Amino acid sequence: MARAVVFTCIAAIVVFAVVQDRRTAAGVARYVALHRDAAGVTIDAVMEPAVKDSVRQGAIWAGAVLATGLSGTLIARRRRARE
Numbered sequence: 001m002a003r004a005v006v007f008t009c010i011a012a013i014v015v016f017a018v019v020q021d022r023r024t025a026a027g028v029a030r031y032v033a034l035h036r037d038a039a040g041v042t043i044d045a046v047m048e049p050a051v052k053d054s055v056r057q058g059a060i061w062a063g064a065v066l067a068t069g070l071s072g073t074l075i076a077r078r079r080r081a082r083e
Contacts, residue, residue, distance in 0.1 A: 001077050008069025016062035023054030 027050020034041045 001073055004073040012062040012066040015065045016058040019061045020054045020058035023057050024051060
């Protein structure tokens with residue numbers, strides 16, 4: 001069961017990294033598009049909210065993976081204990 005917990009934690013970290021990276025990349029794409037259209041747009045004005053959003057979304061998805069994996073591990077442990 002300890003192996004399942006470790007794999008769940010690793011999966012949660014990977015999910016966080018992937019979601020955070022994709023959301024940050026979307027922020028960069030928004031900045032590039034806005035910068036082409038309006039010369040007065042600063043990178044901080046676009047990227048600060050994008051990075052905050054990417055970390056929040058990464059944490060939400062990683063938390064979901066962690067909660068699901070740990071819950072599944074707990075359920076499996078209880079079922080094995082009954083046998």
